[in-house]
Amino acid sequence: MARVVVVGAVAAxxxxxxxxxxxxxxxxxxxxxxxxxxxYGACGLPYNIEDPRRSIxxxxxxxxERFREERGIDLxxxxxxxxxxxxxxxxxxxxxxxxEEYELGYDKLVLATGASAAQxxxxxxxxxxxxxxxxxxxxxxxxxxLAELPRKxxxxxxxxxxxxxxxxxxxxxxxxxTVLEKAEQVVPGFEPAxxxxxxxxxxxxxxxxxxxxxxxxxxxxKGGLSVESDRGAFAADLVLISVGVRPNVALAKEAGIRLGxxxxxxxxxxxxxxxxxxFAAGDCAEARHLVTGEPTWVPLGTTANKQGKVAGANAIxxxxxxxxxxxxxxxxxxxLEVGRTGLARAELTRAALDxxxxxTTHETRGHSYPGNTTVTTLLFAERATGRLLGAQLVxxxxxxxxxxxxxxxxxxKMTLDQLAALDLAYAPPLAPVWDPLLIAASTAxxxxxxAKSR
Amino acid sequence: MARVVVVGAVAAxxxxxxxxxxxxxxxxxxxxxxxxxxxYGACGLPYNIEDPRRSIxxxxxxxxERFREERGIDLxxxxxxxxxxxxxxxxxxxxxxxxEEYELGYDKLVLATGASAAQxxxxxxxxxxxxxxxxxxxxxxxxxxLAELPRKxxxxxxxxxxxxxxxxxxxxxxxxxTVLEKAEQVVPGFEPAxxxxxxxxxxxxxxxxxxxxxxxxxxxxKGGLSVESDRGAFAADLVLISVGVRPNVALAKEAGIRLGxxxxxxxxxxxxxxxxxxFAAGDCAEARHLVTGEPTWVPLGTTANKQGKVAGANAIxxxxxxxxxxxxxxxxxxxLEVGRTGLARAELTRAALDxxxxxTTHETRGHSYPGNTTVTTLLFAERATGRLLGAQLVxxxxxxxxxxxxxxxxxxKMTLDQLAALDLAYAPPLAPVWDPLLIAASTAxxxxxxAKSR
Numbered sequence: 001m002a003r004v005v006v007v008g009a010v011a012a013x014x015x016x017x018x019x020x021x022x023x024x025x026x027x028x029x030x031x032x033x034x035x036x037x038x039x040y041g042a043c044g045l046p047y048n049i050e051d052p053r054r055s056i057x058x059x060x061x062x063x064x065e066r067f068r069e070e071r072g073i074d075l076x077x078x079x080x081x082x083x084x085x086x087x088x089x090x091x092x093x094x095x096x097x098x099x100e101e102y103e104l105g106y107d108k109l110v111l112a113t114g115a116s117a118a119q120x121x122x123x124x125x126x127x128x129x130x131x132x133x134x135x136x137x138x139x140x141x142x143x144x145x146l147a148e149l150p151r152k153x154x155x156x157x158x159x160x161x162x163x164x165x166x167x168x169x170x171x172x173x174x175x176x177x178t179v180l181e182k183a184e185q186v187v188p189g190f191e192p193a194x195x196x197x198x199x200x201x202x203x204x205x206x207x208x209x210x211x212x213x214x215x216x217x218x219x220x221x222k223g224g225l226s227v228e229s230d231r232g233a234f235a236a237d238l239v240l241i242s243v244g245v246r247p248n249v250a251l252a253k254e255a256g257i258r259l260g261x262x263x264x265x266x267x268x269x270x271x272x273x274x275x276x277x278x279f280a281a282g283d284c285a286e287a288r289h290l291v292t293g294e295p296t297w298v299p300l301g302t303t304a305n306k307q308g309k310v311a312g313a314n315a316i317x318x319x320x321x322x323x324x325x326x327x328x329x330x331x332x333x334x335x336l337e338v339g340r341t342g343l344a345r346a347e348l349t350r351a352a353l354d355x356x357x358x359x360t361t362h363e364t365r366g367h368s369y370p371g372n373t374t375v376t377t378l379l380f381a382e383r384a385t386g387r388l389l390g391a392q393l394v395x396x397x398x399x400x401x402x403x404x405x406x407x408x409x410x411x412x413k414m415t416l417d418q419l420a421a422l423d424l425a426y427a428p429p430l431a432p433v434w435d436p437l438l439i440a441a442s443t444a445x446x447x448x449x450x451a452k453s454r
Numbered sequence: 455m456a457r458v459v460v461v462g463a464v465a466a467x468x469x470x471x472x473x474x475x476x477x478x479x480x481x482x483x484x485x486x487x488x489x490x491x492x493x494y495g496a497c498g499l500p501y502n503i504e505d506p507r508r509s510i511x512x513x514x515x516x517x518x519e520r521f522r523e524e525r526g527i528d529l530x531x532x533x534x535x536x537x538x539x540x541x542x543x544x545x546x547x548x549x550x551x552x553x554e555e556y557e558l559g560y561d562k563l564v565l566a567t568g569a570s571a572a573q574x575x576x577x578x579x580x581x582x583x584x585x586x587x588x589x590x591x592x593x594x595x596x597x598x599x600l601a602e603l604p605r606k607x608x609x610x611x612x613x614x615x616x617x618x619x620x621x622x623x624x625x626x627x628x629x630x631x632t633v634l635e636k637a638e639q640v641v642p643g644f645e646p647a648x649x650x651x652x653x654x655x656x657x658x659x660x661x662x663x664x665x666x667x668x669x670x671x672x673x674x675x676k677g678g679l680s681v682e683s684d685r686g687a688f689a690a691d692l693v694l695i696s697v698g699v700r701p702n703v704a705l706a707k708e709a710g711i712r713l714g715x716x717x718x719x720x721x722x723x724x725x726x727x728x729x730x731x732x733f734a735a736g737d738c739a740e741a742r743h744l745v746t747g748e749p750t751w752v753p754l755g756t757t758a759n760k761q762g763k764v765a766g767a768n769a770i771x772x773x774x775x776x777x778x779x780x781x782x783x784x785x786x787x788x789x790l791e792v793g794r795t796g797l798a799r800a801e802l803t804r805a806a807l808d809x810x811x812x813x814t815t816h817e818t819r820g821h822s823y824p825g826n827t828t829v830t831t832l833l834f835a836e837r838a839t840g841r842l843l844g845a846q847l848v849x850x851x852x853x854x855x856x857x858x859x860x861x862x863x864x865x866x867k868m869t870l871d872q873l874a875a876l877d878l879a880y881a882p883p884l885a886p887v888w889d890p891l892l893i894a895a896s897t898a899x900x901x902x903x904x905a906k907s908r
Binding site for chain 2: 011041043044047048051054058059061290300301302303305306322323324325326327328329330331332337339341366367368369370398399400401402403404405407408409411412414418421422423424425426427428429430431433434435437
């Protein structure tokens with residue numbers, strides 16, 4: 001009987017374990033999780049925190065019992081893999097509850113160790129009332145703290161996706177909010193013109209936003225915390241630090257498994273690492289970017305689930321492939337939906353791709369249909385060929401669907417000509433007769449022609 | 455100075471005339487329209503009728519004055535082209551206001567004569583209170599009649615898109631509604647399982663629905679109209695007959711211009727008809743179906759606008775191409791969004807394509823996110839190759855965006871494998887981690903495997 005060991009039981013790990021057991025019910029599948037909770041929708045944490053009537057347990061997708069009983073998986077929570085010997089196919093595991101260590105042999109191993117919140121070298125980060133949001137435990141801690149909070153002031157450090165989602169969540173608690181961002185704009189990675197739309201929405205909701213801020217320290221002040229910076233001090237009862245994530249690769253790295261240029265674990269399209277019989281999947285692993293053909297690291301739940309499924313299947317002898325990603329991501333902040341797919345400017349530069357860009361703003365519904373909103377669409381296209389390379393959208397509705405169309409176009413390596421010719425849906429309540437995407441593509445075509453004649 | 459004459463000034467015709475004038479400001483562009491109004495969003499009529507506070511003029515997109523003054527187009531409303539001599543490049547035109555006829559020569563001609571509501575051979579169709587909805591004038595007549603209506607009962611004959619949209623519009627006026635449909639289901643063309651979802655929504659809103667009904671006649675009864683059928687009589691103050699549309703091809707046909715198998719005007723991809731220097735665009739013309747490669751006739755505003763632009767450009771010497779359509783259409787009825795793209799069952803049969811189908815229902819938002827709804831997705835795929843051939847969706851939200859993804863996949867001739875591997879957006883308020891499209895594609899892949907092993 002083959003033994004498959006999976007390290008990490010959030011998205012990729014639970015997918016891998018479930019897939020392996022489903023494909024080969026006779027396999028022994030052991031799923032190690034250093035935390036207490038498994039299979040939670042981490043992306044749902046901000047929305048759960050937003051609503052005081054919901055229990056934090058709502059974000060759990062599958063209970064530990066169900067893994068054990070229904071799926072027949074040997075799930076071991078609070079068991080942490082601390083060392084890996086790929087020559088002898090042995091893991092060293094610490095049982096955190098009993099304080100004991102043991103060795104665990106495997107036939108196939110899937111590393112799904114995930115990512116952790118990036119740490120700032122910021123004095124005072126350890127103070128009570130300073131949080132990060134990555135794990136179920138983080139979410140539970142914030143939610144518990146909020147329920148007891150006497151006063152209501154918060155500082156969010158970092159204006160990325162999580163910062164934006166938590167701005168909405170904390171705002172719903174009637175908390176006076178300040179968002180501090182080191183970059184000169186919110187949602188770094190987005191083009192400045194689109195980032196300004198997000199900043200305007202934050203302002204409209206009464207959220208204070210400061211960009212280009214250098215933090216110095218967090219100190220305990222009279223009646224709360226104080227976040228000190230080159231732009232003065234900001235009083236807060238709660239500070240959330242959300243400055244990105246880093247892949248958890250220590251176990252792999254110490255075992256001599258190859259990391260990619262991105263710092264995450266290098267894998268082939270069958271999710272195999274450089275070590276025999278060791279797979280990696282999810283936020284700890286790279287993926288191939290289908291626009292550049294190069295490895296990239298975009299830690300997101302969708303990719304984690306897909307890679308986990310492939311790793312789990314291949315761990316029991318299949319040869320499934322995970323083709324790759326196009327860098328699709330989306331979030332909502334107050335009345336705005338925000339999304340991107342493909343390459344952003346920094347990635348275009350890194351890949352030495354010569355691109356034109358074009359930005360258009362158009363209505364999301366038919367002519368004079370009530371409730372109309374606008375969507376701003378930025379497209380990047382290759383100057384020489386007209387091939388779509390990336391897109392960013394900010395709008396009142398319909399952003400996810402349009403981002404998905406553009407992601408599909410990226411998968412198919414479509415040009416602007418092909419994009420402009422798409423037969424898209426039209427109905428006044430749902431979309432205008434010239435969909436904003438078609439206008440964006442036509443406008444970008446003109447920009448491309450103008451750029452060629454310059 | 456070249457003279458371009460365009461016949462018909464709704465979607466295709468106004469696009470053609472505007473495009474021709476924009477590309478060659480020195481061209482003389484004459485735009486003939488037999489009605490009084492030009493450039494109206496006909497698809498917006500039901501939503502305008504729904505709202506008594508809005509003027510029917512709201513559906514006008516560009517005023518006649520703007521065509522004449524800003525665009526420099528010689529727009530002649532109430533001028534009807536009644537005969538065409540393609541050998542001598544002459545149109546015979548009737549000025550309906552003055553009751554005069556005149557000859558009009560052209561260098562290039564664009565036929566954008568549109569489509570008309572199909573007529574039922576139904577005695578009593580001419581009675582007061584019996585309407586169809588196709589033109590601006592139809593919309594104005596219904597809206598005027600509703601404003602004066604003493605009692606509030608209506609019968610809608612035909613449960614297609616317009617019938618469904620008008621059900622919602624009339625319901626908003628507090629009208630007791632019955633929908634009568636000849637076919638055994640509502641929204642003919644959709645698979646029965648999806649049509650049942652639409653029927654259930656109509657029932658839930660208190661709309662009576664009768665399918666498989668043979669109409670006999672409409673008669674004037676005491677205190678209103680009576681629609682008589684093999685299933686009894688239905689009392690009504692207003693009857694709307696919406697049983698499809700037919701292309702307006704009399705002018706072209708009498709001039710010896712070739713019609714296609716569909717009955718609409720045959721065109722090549724530059725919108726040229728069989729007659730030299732005569733183009734056709736919009737609801738009177740065919741288009742190439744990109745799934746079958748064959749000519750088809752799907753009269754919709756999006757296609758009309760695109761074909762009009764191409765015809766207008768080519769009328770002044772360009773060689774633009776309209777590649778074709780994939781049959782995308784969408785509408786909303788009460789709380790449901792409904793859409794389709796690609797081939798439906800009858801078209802698959804006609805094209806002799808051997809297809810499997812698969813139907814799945816999944817949530818539209820993230821795990822336990824508030825306001826979640828479901829969407830039902832039906833996919834058709836080619837048995838031998840797995841190529842996507844068509845799709846139908848019914849759901850509470852996000853249908854247009856997902857239909858557009860599938861339309862894009864059809865343009866790219868994607869297989870189910872490719873569809874299942876798409877990197878689609880995920881954010882709990884906008885879409886679940888496994889988008890319903892990805893689950894639909896995975897399920898269809900399983901169905902395909904099962905069908906192959908049978």
